Amino acid sequence: MLIDNKNYLRLHNRDLLNILNRVEINSEDTKIEKSKTGELTLKMFHRNVFKYVHSKYDPIREMSRLVDQFELEEGKKHILLFGLGLGYHYTSLKEKFPDVTFTVYEPSEEVLASILGSLSLKELFGNEAIKILTNRTINQELRTLLQTYNNQLQIFTLPFYEKLYKQELNDLYQYMVDHLKNKKSTLVTNVSFQKRWTLNAVKNLPKIINTPNVLKDIDKSQFEDKPAIIVSAGPSLDFEYENLRKIKEKGLAYIFSVGSSINSLIEHGIYPDAACTYDPTERNQIVFEKLKAKQIRDIPLIFGSTVGYETIEDYPGEMFHMITSQDTITPFLLNEKEDLEIVIDAPSIAVVTFQLLANLGFRKVILVGQNLAYDNNKSYASGIEYGGEINDNKLISVENVNGETVYTEEGFDRMRKQLELYINSTTNVEVYNTTVNGAKIKGTVFLRLEDVIQKYLNKKEVDNNWLNNIKQENAQFDVLSYKNQLYKSKMELGKITKELLEIIQQCNEIPRSNSIQIENKLIRFDKYFKKMKKNMYYKNIVSQMMRVQIERLSEDAKDIKLVNNIGKKLQLIELHFGSFINEVSNHIDFIEPHLEESLAKLKE
Incomplete structure (x- = not known):
């Protein structure tokens, strides 16, 4: 690498310099030579032959023509250059769009290191601190770029790179699409709930203060290395009532219902060890109408501190709370210096409950009824009367647990990806997905529930007195x-x-x-x-x-x-x-x- 480039990177991008210092260069794969007009051009070895990244005749004229054809979309403030090459495109684009800022993404560290043996970044960029990204840093840095420029970013691709790094380019565009979808989803969520989260936290305060914090006030040692089941309300729940009854009667695993599944379980005479809820909407109280009407006192409720306040009014059984990331009031009022364990808000109560169980010490989590996809046009188990209608125009295809194609919608798909994120970051928890015909969830092992019982649930694990092991302090x-x-x-x-x-x-x-x-x-x-x-x-x-x-x-x-x-x-x-x-x-x-x-x- 040129000394000039080492100094430039030491000043503007020390992390990249450290990466490139460890890269082995194959000088036979990337060659810089003079073009017919005397300017330098670049060629790379690809599929047993050398291909030119820039014209071997007149690279400057070629790049000027490409830049002339490039139109910057209205409102775009930043250009991401896909491929550094010898930088001719940067020079032309900078002349055409002097007020736009730039970042470079070079997919291959080896190619970048080779280029920097001849190309001077100081001469190319002058005093501009242009960031250069590689495969190792693109995901982290791209998110920052999109946030910094409020998604007003456009990609300029060198034609050769478009062919050679087709997959990397597709991944780049997909990441941008996903980021926009997530931002839109976050915006919709914030618009819908920003006021409601705070209102709920305020109105729930008396209940929060007078109930145990499930992550702080309960003895976690009783759950260490124990199995737990998260029962969701997907259509496949209809196949599992007898298996769940057996697990409950023999105490083979702790059963936690999430969302609407509590109604299906009650209907079949199966009382979970606890029901979990966190939905901030007023409508969430409908989930527990039957339980309240029947005055069932044997099912404890674990509620998120920003849950719809109507949900926990007049709840007949015992209650525990967990502080959610959307609640800034309770941590402050309890003691703002106290390091409270919280659960991160997520698109699904199953995701929140998975966090909860992992933090409690459970080391085997079994997913039941977690379809996250449609099964014969059904999205909920029998006995649940408030599922929404399916919009065929918004269906997307995903792989199911059997490797087949099933259909889902964006909301379910976001839940799946969020669940995968937490599962893959929680390496000390084994996760079994027993959901028949459900969407495949990366990081889980698919096994029918009866097989999980036979292989892993062969002794009593549940302490029926777990509710009594409380060390709550008056806050x-x-x-x-x-x-x-x-x-x-x-x-x-x-x-x-x-x-x-x-x-x-x-x-x-x-x-x-x-x-x-x-x-x-x-x-x-x-x-x-x-x-x-x-x-x-x-x-x-x-x-x-x-x-x-x-x-x-x-x-x-x-x-x-x-x-x-x-x-x-x-x-x-x-x-x-x-x-x-x-x-x-x-x-x-x-x-x-x-x-x-x-x-x-x-x-x-």
């Missing part, structure tokens, strides 16, 4: 001790929002010609806005109800910074920041009576 004192801090912070937040709105009004009253006075006001505005973001009440309560608005304001703020016309800038500040601050005030008013009610109940 009410901690909560009430933080109350005064919370209300002091709320009063300060009210003053800050009032000051911010007054500064905007004052700016509008200053003549546009007095730019210095306006600038001083905007500096003061920025100071108070930062103060608002650090405010305890804003951070732990208000901002959690305004995630979408905060993200939107962040994007608007980037555009406002680029506006030079002071009048236009003030209009945009009033439009975007002014409306945001008013929303902050509205959210303070919305949550206040619910917080008062919950804190009052703690004193009773």
Whole structure:
């Protein structure tokens, strides 16, 4: 590698330098030579012959023609170069789009190391800190790029690379598509639940304080190396009632129902060792209507702290809670310095429950009824009356446990991928998928439930007194001790929002010609806005109800910074920041009576 390049990478990308220092170069596979016009060109050994990456006659003219044909889509702010080559495309693109930023993805570390033996990055990029990615870093860095540029990224591909690295290019596009889908899903989720998560956490506070934390207050040693079953409500549950009855009666494994499966189990006279729930919607209470109507007291409920508050009202049995990642209020009120174990919010209660069981110490988890796909146009087991209709236009095909094709929809597919993510990162837990005709779940072993019983569940494992092994401490004192801090912070937040709105009004009253006075006001505005973001009440309560608005304001703020016309800038500040601050005030008013009610109940 050229000394020039080592210095460039040492300054701008030390990690890549360390990678390339360990790469062995085969000088016979990549060759740089002079073209007919005297410019350098590059050729690579591919399928027993050398193929030119750039024209062997006139590489600069060739690249100018390709760049002329390239149209940057409206709104795109960043170009990802698929292949570095000798950088002719970068030079032409930079001339055509001087305001666009660039990143390079070179799929082969060996090719990159070979190229950098001749091509000077300093001469090519000048003082620009252009990042170069490889196969080893692309996934991590691409996510950061997409977030930084708000998905406004476009790929430019060298034609030769498009053929040689077809799979890598397809993976790149697929990653971008998946990222957009996930971002859309997250946006939809936040729009739907951002206010509800906080409302639930506030209204559930008395129940949370007065019930054991399943991850903190229960003796985990009783679950170590034990088997547990997660029973979901997929169609294949209909095949397993007798097997589950046998497991329950003989205590062969702990049974945890998730979501709607509790109703099918009750209907067949099988009471799980615990039911798990976390759905923040008001509709979630429907799942437990039958259980409440029958006043069944023998099924303990493990609820997420942001579950729909209606769900846990009047629950007849014992209850335990788990703190979810969407809850910022409970950890703060209990003791913000305390390192609480939490479960990460996910698209499915089965995913949340898998996290829970792994954290409790279970080392064998068996999935039952986890179809995550349609089976004969059914998405739920018998006895569940509120499954949605199937939209044939949105079906996608996936592989099932038998290697055959089944159909599912994006929601189920997201659940499957999220479950796979947690299973593959939890290497100390064996996971068996017993779901007949269900979607294949990577990281699991498919085995029929009767075979799992025969091979692995051959002795009593369940301690019928597990509910009694509780070491709960009363946390009410901690909560009430933080109350005064919370209300002091709320009063300060009210003053800050009032000051911010007054500064905007004052700016509008200053003549546009007095730019210095306006600038001083905007500096003061920025100071108070930062103060608002650090405010305890804003951070732990208000901002959690305004995630979408905060993200939107962040994007608007980037555009406002680029506006030079002071009048236009003030209009945009009033439009975007002014409306945001008013929303902050509205959210303070919305949550206040619910917080008062919950804190009052703690004193009773």
